[in-house]
Structure formats: structure tokens, C-alpha cells
Amino acid sequence: MKQHFYDLTIESLKSLLMNNGFKSYSGDQIFKWVYEQNVTNPELMTNISKALRDFLVENIVFDYMNVVNKQVAQDGTEKYLFKLHDGHVIETVLMNYDYGQSVCVTSQVGCSMGCSFCASGIITKKRDLSVAELVNQVASIQHHSKVKVTHIVVMGTGEPFDNYDNVMDFIRIINYKHGFQIGARHITVSTCGIVPRIYDYAKEVIKSNLAISLHAPNNEIRSRLMKINKVFSINELIKAVKDYVDMTNRRVTFEYILLKGVNDDISHANELSDLIRGINAYVNLIPYNPVDDFDYKKTDQIRAQKFYQQLEKRGINATLRRELGSDIDAACGQLRLKKERESLQ
Numbered sequence: 499m500k501q502h503f504y505d506l507t508i509e510s511l512k513s514l515l516m517n518n519g520f521k522s523y524s525g526d527q528i529f530k531w532v533y534e535q536n537v538t539n540p541e542l543m544t545n546i547s548k549a550l551r552d553f554l555v556e557n558i559v560f561d562y563m564n565v566v567n568k569q570v571a572q573d574g575t576e577k578y579l580f581k582l583h584d585g586h587v588i589e590t591v592l593m594n595y596d597y598g599q600s601v602c603v604t605s606q607v608g609c610s611m612g613c614s615f616c617a618s619g620i621i622t623k624k625r626d627l628s629v630a631e632l633v634n635q636v637a638s639i640q641h642h643s644k645v646k647v648t649h650i651v652v653m654g655t656g657e658p659f660d661n662y663d664n665v666m667d668f669i670r671i672i673n674y675k676h677g678f679q680i681g682a683r684h685i686t687v688s689t690c691g692i693v694p695r696i697y698d699y700a701k702e703v704i705k706s707n708l709a710i711s712l713h714a715p716n717n718e719i720r721s722r723l724m725k726i727n728k729v730f731s732i733n734e735l736i737k738a739v740k741d742y743v744d745m746t747n748r749r750v751t752f753e754y755i756l757l758k759g760v761n762d763d764i765s766h767a768n769e770l771s772d773l774i775r776g777i778n779a780y781v782n783l784i785p786y787n788p789v790d791d792f793d794y795k796k797t798d799q800i801r802a803q804k805f806y807q808q809l810e811k812r813g814i815n816a817t818l819r820r821e822l823g824s825d826i827d828a829a830c831g832q833l834r835l836k837k838e839r840e841s842l843q
């Protein structure tokens with residue numbers, strides 16, 4: 499099978515070229531065509547030799563993803579459903595903010611982390627996404643929506659730290675000076691808390707942001723919500739986050755979905771503030787997107803506001819996240835879930 503261009507980091511492209519008798523500097527020329535000029539037809543890459551153009555045509559695939567569905571919300575949020583070569587479908591979302599265009603990238607087909615509130619885990623992990631499939635979500639959205647993507651959040655379906663190496667190559671490609679040139683500070687990876695990978699991530703050269711899906715102030719609630727807490731307890735997780743901040747000097751985000759009657763009491767806000775006090779971090783309070791299969795309910799606005807104020811009162815920086823695309827959403831991952839279910843029938 500031909501190799502996909504988006505699988506190649508600049509280093510792997512250069513060694514591929516050299517192994518085939520071409521000059522390594524052509525790697526940068528080709529990257530510039532593809533990522534800066536949006537030219538994916540080698541015949542149009544006029545500053546490289548005919549022999550190299552022929553080599554690319556023969557050995558490398560440059561195509562975009564196959565769009566099976568696209569929904570646009572009133573606020574401009576666009577949700578794409580892409581079909582992969584083996585028939586699986588993935589969801590990728592483009593969000594329009596005043597500071598730029600942000601893409602929420604999916605890292606796996608399905609997810610095995612089994613968080614009890616999340617639609618993505620209903621159909622367990624089928625496989626990891628390849629580097630090409632990660633990069634191509636961004637490339638295809640830029641191509642189809644005619645936008646320049648400025649921010650990336652790896653917060654779609656899947657656990658990025660369960661597909662660590664591919665996600666890191668993806669970051670290298672989108673961050674590269676002749677790749678999409680998305681700055682490290684504009685890239686965020688979100689994890690449910692795979693502790694050893696947090697230490698690996700701290701050592702990466704490209705210092706992209708880290709978000710932790712915390713969702714609970716103690717082990718009892720967190721273990722009920724998230725299976726991963728039985729593997730790495732909340733104390734181990736918090737220790738790893740502290741170490742990460744010490745090693746990188748970077749601020750971390752804690753994500754906390756407010757679930758009615760589960761984790762949204764003032765006492766939980768107090769417990770949460772004691773848990774994370776002193777860490778260079780802020781809490782992103784997320785309104786729950788109800789999922790048809792589950793009984794969890796969203797905390798109402800007034801209660802959410804009180805929770806937020808309590809954190810602030812106790813010296814914890816927090817934000818109440820604005821909901822985007824709720825009219826098309828029917829919850830994160832649910833559009834894909836519907837399609838996957840149809841295809842399984």
C-alpha cells in the first residue's frame with residue numbers, strides 16, 4: 499500500500515528522499531507546497547525535479563478525508579464526520595472563536611477508557627488513528643471549510659495518551675515551521691489521567707499544553723465516573739501534575755464536568771480547591787452534554803455559577819465554559835455513535 503504524505507514527519511520524509519537518491523532539502527520544499535501553499539498534486543510542485551515529482555506520484559498518497567456528513571451550528575461550529583479507509587467513521591469539530599479557528603481532533607476509533615458519562619466509550623476502541631489520519635483531520639477541514647486553523651485541541655473521541663507516539667508525531671508535523679505552523683501554546687492535549695504518559699509528555703521538546711479530565715474532587719466519586727481512577731488514583735494523578743508543572747513551568751488545565759447531584763455541591767467545590775491549591779492550574783467547568791444512553795443530568799446555570807464563585811472565593815482560578823454548537827451536538831461523540839451503530843446493524 500502507498501504511504502500517505504501526512505504520515506511523514508520532516509525527518510522521515512528527508513530520510514525517505516535520501517534513501518531513494520534525492521536531496522534531503524527537497525523535504526522542506528515539499529512540506530512548503532503541501533502545508534503552506536495547499537498544493538497536494540506533485541505535478542504542480544514546480545521547483546522540484548521531474549524525477550522527484552514522478553517518485554511522489556508513484557509512491558505517496560496526498561488525498562483528503564472522505565466527508566460523509568457535515569453539520570453547521572448557528573454559532574458557526576462545524577461538525578464533520580469522516581469515513582476512514584476501513585469504513586470506520588470519526589468526528590472532528592471546527593470551532594470559531596474570536597481568537598481564531600480551533601479544531602477538536604479525534605485520536606482513536608472509539609475509546610476503551612470507559613468513563614461512565616461519555617458517549618465515545620459506548621463502542622469500545624477499535625483501533626488507534628494513524629499519524630496521517632490525525633493530520634488529515636486538520637488538513638481536510640482547512641481544505642473544505644476554507645479556513646486557517648490556528649488552535650488544536652486533542653479532545654475528540656479517544657484517549658490521546660493511549661495513542662501516544664502517533665499523537666506526538668502529529669504535534670511535530672502541525673507545529674513544524676513548514677508544516678501548519680501551529681504554535682505549541684495553541685495545541686492542547688487532554689487526558690483522562692494515564693500517569694506515566696504525563697511524565698513522558700513533560701519531557702517532550704515541543705511544549706504543548708496539558709489538560710486533565712479530573713471531573714471529581716475525590717477517589718470515591720472519580721472511581722465511579724472514570725475507570726482509569728482505579729488504575730491511577732487521584733493522589734497519583736495530582737502528584738504527576740505537580741511534577742509536570744515543576745518540570746515544564748507550564749500551567750495546566752483541569753477539566754471538570756458539572757453533573758447534577760454527583761459532583762456539583764459546594765462541599766465538592768471546597769474539596770476540589772483543597773486538592774489543587776498551590777498548583778499552577780485553572781479549572782475549566784464544563785456544562786454536561788446529555789447522552790441518551792445515560793441518566794446523568796446537567797447542572798443548572800445558577801448552581802454552576804455558585805460552584806464557580808466558590809472556587810474563586812477560595813483562590814482557585816476557574817472558567818465556566820461557554821457551550822458551542824449545542825444545537826447540532828446532541829452531545830460529543832453522538833453523531834458518530836449514530837453512524838457507527840447504523841453500520842453495525
Ligand code: SAH
Pocket residue numbers: 611613615616617652653654655656657658688689690691709710711753755784785786787788789829830
Ligand atoms: N480521553 C481524553 C480526551 C477526550 S474527552 C480525556 O479524557 O480528556 C474530552 C473531554 O470531554 C474530557 O474532559 C471528557 O471528560 C469530556 N466529555 C466527555 N463526554 C462529555 C459530555 N457528554 N459532556 C461534556 N463533556 C464531555
